[in-house]
Amino acid sequence: MVKLLVDSDLCSVVKDIPQDASMAFLCDRIYPLTGIAPEDMQLTIEDQQGKILKSVKPLTAINSFPLKEYSGVSRIVVVDTNASSMANQLRQSDADVDAFTLSEADYAQRNDSVMAWKARNKLGRFDPEYQQRLNADRAVQESKLRSLQVGERCSVQSSDQPERRGWLRFVGKVPEISATEVWCGVQFDEPAGRNDGSFKGVVYFGPVGPNYGGFVKPSNVTTGPNFVPLEADFEWDDQEV
Known part of the structure; x- marks a missing residue:
């Protein structure tokens, strides 16, 4: 298994993915996290230091095995290429909220914000397993220092x-x-x-x-x-x- 950070405009979450996962399997796992349909995805695959290993449209390489093809894969950035998709509409809705410069307290009360969507889906900082892993890793690093x-x-x-x-x-x-x-x-x-x-x-x-x-x-x-x-x-x- 590979611990993979999946980043998009609407999520930042770590998931365990089999190292021999195909691109089709990877897209199937990423879709419910990001809300981006595979045909709209543009993926940038990075290693642990942020070096770009590959940038690809998944449907052009659906039978590839990116986690096996590149050593040290740690992060996948997912960009939505469909301007009218649900994910892009959510992102635009969040930008519109910022334009009104709501207070943090008022923004947190909204049910149609990106923050609310992340909270409902337990993504990013709202994912208890991610936070536990993050805290455990920080404790290990601090102890070693x-x-x-x-x-x-x-x-x-x-x-x-x-x-x-x-x-x-x-x-x-x-x-x-x-x-x-x-x-x-x-x-x-x-x-x-x-x-x-x-x-x-x-x-x-x-x-x-x-x-x-x-x-x-x-x-x-x-x-x-x-x-x-x-x-x-x-x-x-x-x-x-």
Whole structure:
């Protein structure tokens, strides 16, 4: 199973989707969440770092298997291409409400708003399972942060790559990736990353050599003097951002 964040104008919800799901199956799961019919969907498939892996109209690739074809799929952005669809009408209704600059209290009382629609369908922040997973992940990340020391040797281990080692150079928020999450900036011993210590033009550490830097979740990092450089006896894949 893959934990997939489904984002549209009307929802932002995490769902467990089988990794071998076809595009047809994926559209069938996305439709009740977004209110967007498969024939109106434009999908942008992204990895954990926000890198766009593919942008596609589902009906042109209905027999494909996007979660298997691209490693690290984490988010799918769904755009409604039908201006007269129900989902677009709901979105326009929400924009009209904003134009009248209602107070938050008055807006929360409306039954025809996007907020009310999300609440009825338990989507986004109204989904108790999503909030529980979000809180649990935050607790894990915060707990791990207390054991990390910037400037120390480190080991980075994740489920989809071999162990990588280097130096922990940065701990903090990277707004270009997420406004709320904390990331670890690592200077790798080998070109095992996807940047030089910067992200979207902002330098967070270094700069180091091309592909010698990377930003990873704290839960994947362990620091300590025992993490000496590994022998470079394997090739790195191209999935880290």
